[in-house]
Structure formats: structure tokens, C-alpha cells
């Protein structure tokens with residue numbers, strides 16, 4: 001039972017190494033103790049990890065506990081051995097101060113697991129916002145064969161015959177609560193109705209975005225991202241995913257073969273067409289950097305801005321996850337883009353070994369209200385704009401959620417189209433915002449630009465979803481539903497706010513936002529891609545000097561060891577918020593050999 005597959009399977013370096021019988025025995029015996037046999041571990045069957053992101057603490061991904069059973073069945077059916085292991089939980093709606101803080105922690109620990117244990121391939125269970133990038137970043141760094149499995153969105157939410165979508169219903173109903181149109185009980189009922197089953201956000205929030213983009217990148221089986229969590233097809237694709245990873249190990253099809261620059265270009269285009277979250281550039285830039293693929297926010301504007309919005313899902317549109325699935329999901333979007341020759345790289349290889357174009361060219365769009373054609377889009381140019389200026393080096397704006405009201409009020413000056421300027425109200429964190437926003441003495445009116453700072457990767461810490469700031473109650477009552485918002489934090493993908501966000505460098509890294517004072521004027525010009533403080537360079541220089549002398553922009557002290565460690569080495573949102581030292585570790589399964597024996 002020895003030796004035949006040592007050259008091809010890394011697991012056999014643990015379980016069948018005649019050069020070091022002592023270690024082989026030690027590695028083997030503990031994996032036998034719950035019933036695995038020597039035959040299973042030593043006969044050259046691929047050993048497949050299942051990176052389990054579901055738990056009671058992670059309700060969005062919890063259904064993976066069930067789905068993993070079907071993944072196991074698929075792995076065994078294809079001749080592999082499944083070994084399931086837990087991933088550090090990341091629940092966007094549960095973790096304080098923000099789940100984004102934990103993306104890099106889950107990444108780091110998964111790298112250690114994938115590299116340091118006898119695994120030949122891995123199924124990455126993805127779902128809630130940060131679990132997807134954390135898993136893909138780890139797979140990118142280690143570069144053993146890997147396939148992602150989405151847990152799927154919740155069923156559609158309903159309240160009195162209306163679709164209620166995750167997150168989006170919170171932001172909309174909060175406004176109605178502020179306007180006195182509903183009471184607290186109805187507000188709670190509305191929000192609870194949006195979460196009717198297992199799964200993640202049923203809107204095109206960050207979760208559906210990132211799961212769609214994992215498919216767009218080629219890391220999931222075609223058609224798998226949009227299947228709602230409770231549907232039977234979800235269990236079936238779990239089984240197929242388990243089968244496929246065993247073949248991928250045999251073919252040695254690795255993340256670096258799939259997630260190429262071409263695949264990222266496809267993903268950017270698909271992100272515009274689906275109306276994807278403003279968190280997508282952060283995470284895709286991060287994954288790309290861990291692969292050594294060049295990608296930045298200029299690419300997002302260049303490749304993505306002119307792509308039309310096709311998917312009619314909240315927050316940019318009206319439908320929800322089940323509708324997206326029934327219309328055809330990602331493959332139908334890809335097919336529509338290909339028909340109009342808008343998909344840049346149809347030949348990019350996907351997890352099933354075929355090109356994305358090949359996978360999608362013959363699928364049907366089953367509901368053109370939900371997935372529009374390029375000839376009849378929801379919006380013509382729906383991608384991100386990457387703004388620069390004295391406020392920051394980079395901040396993005398999601399143009400697909402600019403409402404007619406916002407366009408009319410801020411972007412329709414015939415003498416200065418696509419530009420606005422005004423005085424700012426500066427908030428240092430969400431507590432400051434909540435404390436001051438409704439106070440009439442602050443003098444906030446239709447002309448005010450709201451600024452959120454201290455909310456980035458260092459300042460918050462972690463980069464919190466707090467830039468979509470609601471106007472004061474008294475303005476909402478007068479029918480003003482959105483003021484321009486600018487900030488160095490993030491916002492929920494379920495928010496319909498056209499905020500200018502992910503500003504890098506953040507105030508805590510002494511970006512231009514740190515120098516702003518309430519009452520300063522700021523000018524934003526979308527056509528020129530600029531955002532500037534209308535204060536003289538001399539004055540800004542003097543403010544910078546004074547702030548530096550005072551020790552820099554002040555932010556709250558660390559509360560945990562990880563907060564301190566991450567703050568000391570985290571990059572800015574535009575650069576993917578990655579841990580700076582980690583990017584030099586690439587393809588370590590190939591570049592670093594095996595780790596040393598442990599005894």
C-alpha cells in the first residue's frame with residue numbers, strides 16, 4: 001500500500017512516506033482514531049478539505065453544515081476522502097466593531113490550514129460578505145486546487161404583498177420611521193420579513209455580489225451562485241462540487257490557472273451588469289494581489305464604468321434572489337453580455353475546465369424583466385467611477401444607484417453638469433454622526449455634503465459600513481431622501497446610496513479627509529473624476545503640520561490583540577485592505593516546498 005502516488009499527491013508526503021516511517025505512523029494514527037482506514041489514507045485517493053464557514057455564530061453560512069454532507073458524498077463518489085475543518089466565523093451582521101476586521105484573520109488561519117495539513121484540494125464554503133474573499137485569498141496564496149461553493153441567498157422576503165429585501169428594507173424603513181410613517185413594531189416586522197429562510201442576503205448586497213463574482217472568476221461551477229439556499233438544486237450542486245474538486249486535483253487545476261487577469265476583467269464587467277456592491281473592488285483587488293495579478297480602482301472604472309446595468313435586483317432595481325435564480329443567474333447575465341460582445345475574455349477557464357463563454361453561450365434568459373438585455377438595460381453606464389483629488393487618492397462611486405431625485409438635485413446644473421459643491425458637515429465616526437445629525441443647530445440642509453471619517457481599516461478599525469448616512473429627520477420630512485456622502489469607510493452593498501466611499505488614504509493614515517473642518521467647501525466633478533477641498537494649499541499645509549504635531553488624526557485605542565496587529569500592517573481599502581507582508585507569499589504550495597515535519 002505504499003508509494004505509488006507520492007509524486008503527485010501532497011497528502012501522501014504525510015500519510016505514505018517510506019523515507020520517514022516514524023512520522024508517517026504519527027501522522028496516520030490520529031486520523032485513524034475516528035474510523036478512517038489505512039486503505040483510505042494510503043491508497044492515493046485525493047484528500048479534500050472542506051473549509052466550513054458555517055456555524056451558529058454565522059447564520060448566513062450556517063446551512064453549509066447541511067450542504068457539506070452532500071459535498072462529502074460527491075467527494076467520496078469521485079474517489080476522494082473528505083476532511084472538513086472549521087473556519088474562523090465571519091458574520092457581517094453580528095461581529096463588532098465590523099466583520100471586515102476578521103476577513104484577514106480568517107485568510108491567515110486558512111492559509112495555515114491549507115498549507116500545513118495533508119490536503120490535496122479544498123472546497124471553500126462561501127456566502128456571507130467576507131467569507132468569499134477570505135477563502136479565495138487563502139486559496140490564491142496557497143494555490144492548491146480549490147473550488148468554491150456558495151451557500152445561496154435566502155428566499156425572497158415578503159410583507160403585505162411587497163418584496164422585502166435584506167438590508168435594503170432596513171435603510172428604506174429607517175427613513176419611514178424617521179418620517180413618522182411607521183412605528184417601531186412595524187419597522188421590526190418589516191425587517192424580520194426580509195429574512196425568511198437559511199441563506200445570505202436576498203438582495204444584490206455584498207454577499208450575492210461576491211458569490212456571483214466567485215462564479216464570474218471561474219471558481220464555482222456554472223450556475224451555482226444564484227441557487228437559493230433552501231432549494232434542492234443547492235444540495236445537488238454541492239454534490240457536483242464535491243465530485244469536481246477530486247477531478248481538479250487529478251488535473252492539477254489550480255487557483256492561479258483560473259483567477260487570471262482575464263478572469264478579473266470578466267468579473268469587473270459582470271459586477272457592473274449585476275449592479276454589484278461597492279465592497280467588490282476591495283475584495284477583488286485583494287484576491288488579485290495575493291495572486292500577483294495587477295488590478296486597481298482605475299481598472300474598475302476603465303473596464304467597468306460603461307457597462308450597462310442588466311440585473312433588476314434591489315438595491316439598484318426591484319427583484320430579489322429567487323427571481324435572479326429563475327431568470328438564469330450569472331450564466332444568463334454572461335450570455336447577454338456575450339451577445340453584445342461586452343464580455344472581454346470568454347475563453348477564461350473555469351472550475352469545470354471549460355471557458356466561461358463556452359459554459360454560458362447556450363443558456364436562456366428566462367425573464368427579461370429580471371435580467372435585462374443589453375439593448376434594454378436598467379441604466380446605460382452602471383459601473384464605478386474612481387475619484388481622485390486633494391480629499392483622497394482614490395474613492396469610488398457606484399453610479400447604478402444614483403436616483404433620479406439625487407441626479408436632479410446634485411448633478412443637473414446645466415452650467416456644471418455631473419458636478420456639485422457645497423459646505424461639509426464632518427463626522428468622526430458613526431457615534432458622532434448619530435449624536436449630531438438631527439440637531440438643527442448644525443445647520444445641515446439640502447446643500448450640505450456629509451463626511452464620515454475615522455471609519456477606515458486603521459481608524460475604525462477594519463473599515464466599517466457607515467458611509468451611507470441618512471439626512472436629518474427634518475429634511476426627510478421635507479422630502480430630501482439623500483445628501484451627498486463621502487467617507488473613508490465602506491457601506492452595505494444593500495444600500496442605494498451613491499456615496500463616495502472607500503476613500504484611500506483614510507483620515508487615520510493622514511489622507512486629505514483628516515484635514516477637513518465642518519464648513520469647508522468641497523467640489524466633486526464626476527466627468528473629471530475629481531474630488532477636491534476648496535481650501536488653499538497653504539491653509540491645508542498648515543493644518544497638516546498642526547495635526548502631525550498633535551500626533552496625527554485621533555482614533556480609538558485597540559481593544560484586542562488582533563486590532564493592534566492588523567492596524568500595524570493593513571493596507572488601504574483601494575489596495576484591498578490586505579496585510580502588507582502577506583502579498584509577498586504567493587503560490588506557496590509551489591514556491592515554498594512542503595513545511596517541515598512536526599516531530
Ligand SMILES: CC[C@@](C)(O)[C@@H](O)C(=O)O
Pocket residue numbers: 092093129166167201204205206207277279465491492493494
Ligand atoms: C445587510 C447587508 C450586509 C450585511 O450584507 C452588508 O454587509 C452588505 O454589504 O451587503
